[in-house]
Amino acid sequence: MLQRNKQLSLLVLVLFLGTGILRAQVRLAAWSSNYVELSSYLGVQTADRFNTFQFMISGQSTHKPNWTFTVRLMEPILPVSGGSNVSGQPFPADKISLIWTGDNNSPNFFLDGIGANKNPIRLQSAGEVKLIDRGKQALSTHGGHSANYQLYAALKIDQGKYLDGFVSPNPYTHLRYRVSLLFTVYDEQGISMGSVPLDYDLQIRPRLTDGHLVDVEPDFSIRFLPEASQVRMQFLRAQDYKEGVRVQLNNAIQVNSNTDYEIRVKSMDPQFVSANGLTLPLSILTIKLLPGQGVEPVGSYPIISLSSMEQSLGNGRSQDKNIQRHYHLNYQAKLDSDQLSHIRTGNYEVSILYLLMPK
Secondary structure, three states: OOOOOOEEEEEEEEEEEOOOOOOOOEEEEEEEOOEEEEEEOOOEEOOOOOEEEEEEEEOOOOEEOOOEEEEEEOOOEOEEEOOOOOOOOOEOHHHEEEEEEEEOOEOOEOHHHHOOOOOOEEOOOOOEEEEEOOOOOOEEOOOOOEEEEEEEEEEEEOOOHHHHHHOOOOOOOOEEEEEEEEEEEEOOOOOEEEEEEEEEEEEEEEEEEOHHHOOOOOOEEEEEOHHHOEEEEEEOOHHHHHHOEEEEEEEEEEEEEOOOEEEEEEEOOOOEEEOOOOEEOHHHEEEEEEEOOOOEEEOOOOEEEOOOOOEEEEEEEOOOOOOOEEEEEEEEEOOOHHHHHHOOOEEEEEEEEEEEEEO
8 A cells, every 4th residue: 555654854044144252161072982894785873872072161150052063074085994995986974974872961961951853963075064053951060160061972874785886896805994073062153162073993894794685765755965955045245135145956855756746845943043042034035946857847836935834846747766856946035125124144044844745
């Protein structure tokens, strides 16, 4: 029987309005087991406390709300021993994820209280990835002289036949890759309070097992390509405020479907919100879906104003779940005259949910 479940994909969009150095009493430390061995096409996930991140706060008046914790890949993930791999390419960063798994049981600082995302958070080949976004519990000594908090995270390598490209061409040689990451904690103004590097050793065996268990395409899926899962739209010039800002993301969405389908969209938030609580209405953003490679359109693709109610972006035909169908996304943000007269500079964010509905 055909299952009619919604398939979802989430994007975070940031508006930057405007054109800091704070010396916070916050120190960041990190350590890890560092070594990961991959022997199966099923991938691997490390122990829950593979990574430890320690936030050390000092000073009775230290109180840092709405902090953000990020990770950045420092260099391409290339073999450092064993020679080259089959593909000759760096290991794909978006196949590696960090997963929050625990904390040190402080009532003032724990994963659920912070608002941590418990799903795997993928690395990107360029740019920073938010591991904690505007933490709901402050980095604070709570009137004491010091505080020490710890968070724990596992490392995950995705399953799949893509791994064939990253083994050694020699069937007896193990390859060792170095994954060099930089972790940074920012205050609510986006000013760094501290950074710490971590290097992982990823060893891949030459002969992987369990190949028959992976890469079975689901009947329905919608996903963002890694570089399209976060969007930044910047108002920097007078012309931007007058005419608005446009961004087009080519091949942003990939759909696999066993039947005809509809793509819908909604905001997860009631409005755009800045780190200091300022807001903008959702209606300043419009979205248009543009058919790309493999798409058989049905009808038109309207321009819609973002809303917290589901809206249709368009329909497509499909009878083969193994065909990848790609869509471009066109965003425009524009402020009206009343908004321009009251606007405050800063970063305004909203989370947008895309849904695939089988028909």
